[in-house]
Amino acid sequence: VGAIGPWNWPMMISVWQLAPALRMGNTVVMKPSEYTPLSVLALVKVINSVLPEGVLNIVTGDGKVGAALSTSQGIDKLMFTGSTETGRKIVESTAASLARVTLELGGNDAGIVLDDVNAKEIAEGLFWGAFINTGQTCAAMKRLYVPESIYDEVVDALVEVAKNMPMGVGLEEENVLGPLQNKQQFDIVDKLVKAAKDGGARVLVGGDPDYDQPGYFFPATLVADIDNDNPLVAEEQFGPALPIIKYSTVDEAIEMANSLDVGLGSSVWSADRERALEVASQLEAGTTWINAHGNVDPRIPFGGTKNSGYGVEFGVEGLKGLAYPHVVNG
Template identity: 70%
Template structure:
């Protein structure tokens, strides 16, 4: 079992290694120094992964699954230390759907992935022809992770890759390398050597990972622009890709919904991780008949939800993780205010407060073409758009290039399902938003990316299909 202090020691770079300080976004203080790995470090990691992969792939699915289960147990034993580090580096509070939740999700996801059955598929058996599909390992998987859910999304990439017999070289975000380095320290207490290596480098390391001829697949979660760059970098080696890119998720509330009954779920659908979630509600369309009631109910929830330093046990919302994201949120809210939109709560950051705290902000009476609606804010600011015609609301919801998630809120589930079928998003939830499940495929449409994660589909995406006939 690791303690917070022992984790810091374990991820401390050796003497002579280039480092840079990682700051706590809630206080501005230094958490510790992170290594600055180089392209040469990446080359060594890829070579080690390539050397380790054949013996790992030679094990059965059941044997590899047992290793994943043992690794999940190791994470559980060090869960509190990992959560403490995550809270300090990323900024998210310990409690609520935040740091402790994220670490718990890591072990739970490993166990769920280990339990998925993936037998050969018989596609023809007519007495004359017999054919079945098998899935073989890709080889070395390159994973590139984000800063918003650094540990959990790393596991989304690692777990199915290892289960399928691949090895993994992972580059975390430059904003949150410590969390992923520490997670790897814990996992590598169980995993055979060479299976998982974290390279905490910069943009040049990511570009080389995406173009490396020994890397058979790249998994990436992050911005659409970076995803496009990865597509370009991977083209010469015709890599397989899974890209989960930016989202600007719409939620449509029908006039038969109960504002008070849905307020909590609506709020957390938008503000989980202080709004720093790809598949969070970014645009809320509410029918005019209940518009004011929904605004009032959401305001009450916002005022009752504490924001502050993540390691203070009472807080449920934290800071923006970095100044760049803080500036984006501030710019978009300012544009909304200048347009005449009505700020129901928030929108007034305290310049004297340390850290990147932006108050929980709800903006009403706003036009659909306002930048706060049209651009992904990725923070604690939610525009609430009034509509009267449902067809027009669906058209507005579908009007952007993003298509990661969406949701419909109604007391009539059949009607909600009919509307869901008309929404252009990879996942559509009914009376919820962003509730992912390790057995349910997840992926985007349009410029929110392509490829599926989770469940059987996610395992297949980490394999190479081979058809055997005869």
């Protein structure tokens, strides 16, 4: 099994890849992101203190190393977590060997709030659904749809939560939000927030980073009164900026949520479970959470639809994806 990991949760996602692969009896070659190799190197060193030599292997480097891994004839299965663009390249490069592939790719997760909620009760859950790991999570909520009847209530409640979430160096215990991992990602978030401002959207909190501050700190940013086709909504920001889009009918919200070519996660927020389930059943996503967002569980299959990839991790189905079915008939 070849495993190519991302920079946003380097150790955790590496465990998601290597643990089931080893459990199903495979040897593994891991390639961590060139942005975050050190923690994964340390993890593999610890694991290899008890594994036989050659079972778990690690190679580091940039995309050329990943490309070599994906074209290797010695790889029977490839697991990749990362961007849709790179996922497409992996599919192309594995064509010659016909290696099996599990892809967990980019998402632009939608959350839909229904008009029966208590805005203050759900505000913190909405915030962390979007801003966990400072928004650098594939299955974080990246666009929020709110009915016009309670739009101002939800917006005000979110602003109150955001104002009380300190950002800073992680070694300082009071901080709960940290920096973006690299300059490239900082520039993407900065560009998309500027596009929202240029489009006439209203920045409620954040939006103006201190460019002279060391580290790639972008303040937690909430953006209201934004069009659904604005780049901050239509493109995955992968950072601490949440656009809040107003809708008139639930059908309109579902249509907007399904309008993009990605479908990793989604969520529905309601005081009525049956009503929430009815809306959830119409969303195009690998996972839809009710009154939560991004709560993955290793016992439950997790994967995407559309351009968010194929195959699943976790659960029995994820384990099955790391072995060949073999029928002995006779």
